[in-house]
Amino acid sequence: MTKGIIFKGIGGFYYVKADGVLYECKARGKFKNEQVVPMVGDYVSIDIYDEEKNLATIEEIHERKNALVRPTVANVDQAVVVFSIRDPLPNMMLLDKMVVLAEHADLEVLICFNKADLDLTFDFDVFQKKYENAGYRVVRTCAMTGEGVEQLLSELTKRISVFSGPSGVGKSSLLNAIEEKFSVETGAVSEKIKRGKHTTRHSELFELTNGGIIVDTPGFTSLSAAEIEEDQLKGYFPEFKHFSETCRFYNCLHLNEPGCEVKHAVELGTVDKERYEAYVYIYHEIEKERKKLKKW
Ligand SMILES: Nc1nc2c(ncn2[C@@H]2O[C@H](COP(=O)(O)OP(=O)(O)OP(=O)(O)O)[C@@H](O)[C@H]2O)c(=O)[nH]1
Ligand SMILES: [Mg+2]
Ligand SMILES: [Zn+2]
The missing domain is CATH 2.40.50.140 (Nucleic acid-binding proteins)
Known part of the structure; x- marks a missing residue:
């Protein structure tokens, strides 16, 4: 065998x-x-x-080390969450949900903003700071010009990384920018609705000369986090951890409880407000979805 x-x-x-x-x-x-x-x-x-x-x-x-449902792939070490700064515009709620699901699967997370050439006024530094404060690495790339591709590549050595993100953000294009020989099929973004056309249909592994492996996957537009239990969710926002230790209640969910230090940190600006709002939003969404599942 x-x-x-x-x-x-x-x-x-x-x-x-x-x-x-x-x-x-x-x-x-x-x-x-x-x-x-x-x-x-x-x-x-x-x-x-x-x-x-x-x-x-x-x-x-x-035996599998882990198994992701969406995209469907086993045994990965790192999730590269890819969004484009334009065409399509980044959906930050989806980005935060993808990061949460990667945390749930115990993966390392790298956030990649592609298509840097499409909006030179895009405030990348603000996004970078927001996610670096939360404990994540962030890169800006342009598959078209090759900007940032070396830096991206340096984050992909010696492990299996899955590229995931909406259709049309340039996941497959980035693979081609990394190694031309991959010649992965890419597809234009719809002119009208500025959305990708689901060009990649199947997940596939690509071996890098530096020893890393990339998994290219089909893009998606929505994502469910219902596999996560409501009270687990707070653990997937690493920037809450330091503050949550001093919340009045040991099982504080950082929602409406009195004496919540996470909420206090949000007021002071030490925890990013949008990230906190994403937490509350995803929390209620999970709650709703899981209730529906229980009914069945
Ligand atoms: N201007 C610009 N266009 C890019 C860049 N990267 C990719 N594109 C274009 O964006 C379109 C979509 O790229 P793909 O690589 O097919 O996107 P994908 O994320 O693999 O999409 P799916 O396979 O559908 O999930 C193509 O027309 C690419 O040429 C970039 O950095 N700048
Ligand atoms: Mg693709
Ligand atoms: Zn709290």
């Missing part, structure tokens, strides 16, 4: 890279019976039955 990683999955076939060779694989029937679906990023053992045509069967799926 040979060990490999699932690089992509299309129409019931899985493409597994093992010892530098890409094998087209079917999964053993037993997985279906066990209701296990192989995922891109899975470490698997394969049985090669045709050396010439590179055909094999997935015999075993090794």
Whole structure:
């Protein structure tokens, strides 16, 4: 048996890279019976039955370190949350939700603002400061000119990073800017509604020469955080931690409780107001969604 990683999955076939060779694989029937679906990023053992045509069967799926639902990928170390400064404009609520979901999956987070060329007046420094204060690394890139691509690349060494974000922000374009040989398909943004056209249809792994791996994924427009429990959410805003230790109630949710030091920090401006508002918004959204789920 040979060990490999699932690089992509299309129409019931899985493409597994093992010892530098890409094998087209079917999964053993037993997985279906066990209701296990192989995922891109899975470490698997394969049985090669045709050396010439590179055909094999997935015999075993090794234990996952983690598994993301959206985008669907296993065993990643870092989420690169990609937004563009224009076309489409960044949806900050979606950005905060993606960061929260990455925290929930215990991933490192890197925030990337792409299409720097489209708005030279964009106040990147404000965004950078906002998210750096929350404990995140932030980069500004332009896939078109290559600006910031070296810096982005330096954050992608020796680990598996998943590029996620709305359609049309330039995830695939960034891959091509990093290494031309990837020649990933990219698609124009709709003129009218300034939205991407969902060009990337499947998640796929790309190996960098620096030893890192990038997962390119399909863009999305909305995201549910209902897998998170309401009272867990506060733990996914790292900038709250320091203040929450001195809240009057040990289980303070930083909503309407008296003596809340997080709210106090928001008033003083030490915790960013918009980030706090995103917390409250996502909290209520989760509450609503989870209530609905319970009814079923
Ligand atoms: N001006 C400008 N355009 C860019 C930049 N990066 C990407 N684009 C353009 O934006 C459009 C969408 O890029 P894609 O790379 O396909 O976007 P994506 O995020 O992969 O989108 P999906 O695969 O649909 O999720 C293409 O027309 C790109 O040429 C950039 O830095 N500047
Ligand atoms: Mg794409
Ligand atoms: Zn509090």
